[in-house]
Amino acid sequence: MPHEVSSPPTPNHLETVVSKQRELSWGVAANLVSSFKYAWAGIIYAFTTQRNFRIHVGVCILALGLSIFLHLKAVEIAVIGVTSGLVLALELLNTAVESVVDLTVKQTFHELAKIAKDCAAGAVLISACVAMLVASVLIFPPLFTLICSAIKS
Numbered sequence: 001m002p003h004e005v006s007s008p009p010t011p012n013h014l015e016t017v018v019s020k021q022r023e024l025s026w027g028v029a030a031n032l033v034s035s036f037k038y039a040w041a042g043i044i045y046a047f048t049t050q051r052n053f054r055i056h057v058g059v060c061i062l063a064l065g066l067s068i069f070l071h072l073k074a075v076e077i078a079v080i081g082v083t084s085g086l087v088l089a090l091e092l093l094n095t096a097v098e099s100v101v102d103l104t105v106k107q108t109f110h111e112l113a114k115i116a117k118d119c120a121a122g123a124v125l126i127s128a129c130v131a132m133l134v135a136s137v138l139i140f141p142p143l144f145t146l147i148c149s150a151i152k153s
């Protein structure tokens with residue numbers, strides 16, 4: 001049986017939809033300060049409810065602390081900072097995707113809900129693996145040298 005496919009929207013129709021989307025929002029940040037306030041609320045929500053986010057925050061703080069303690073080059077600390085930030089940002093997006101999926105399908109099983117959640121979780125996993133690889137390459141050699149010299153002396 002052929003699927004029913006709707007026709008693509010015209011540019012005028014798109015403009016109407018986009019402008020109406022803001023009207024559909026329950027609340028809109030009035031200024032920059034309230035934008036930061038809402039963003040901070042999202043971070044606090046993820047930190048208090050998502051165990052993985054708390055673990056990633058802890059690991060990122062440890063990685064950055066060690067890279068400063070070990071006097072890594074500025075560019076190396078920057079690379080560790082970027083990869084750490086990417087993991088945390090993707091963890092927040094994963095939480096956002098989960099919330100939107102739950103809002104949409106509630107407690108019913110849906111194959112597309114599964115795909116959305118699994119892919120979002122996969123994005124976090126990939127970024128965490130890359131961050132671990134970067135940290136291993138940049139932090140472990142000087143840390144190993146420091147530990148060896150501490151044992152010898």
Ligand SMILES: Nc1ncnc2c1ncn2[C@@H]1O[C@H](COP(=O)(O)OP(=O)(O)OP(=O)(O)O)[C@@H](O)[C@H]1O
Binds near residue numbers: 094107118
């Ligand atoms: N409505 C649904 N329909 C189909 N599969 C779902 C649905 N809700 C959850 N799942 C499946 O269960 C898995 C776990 O979902 P859940 O909402 O608990 O996210 P999560 O993996 O715990 O997220 P995280 O560990 O990142 O906090 C999803 O990856 C998905 O495979």
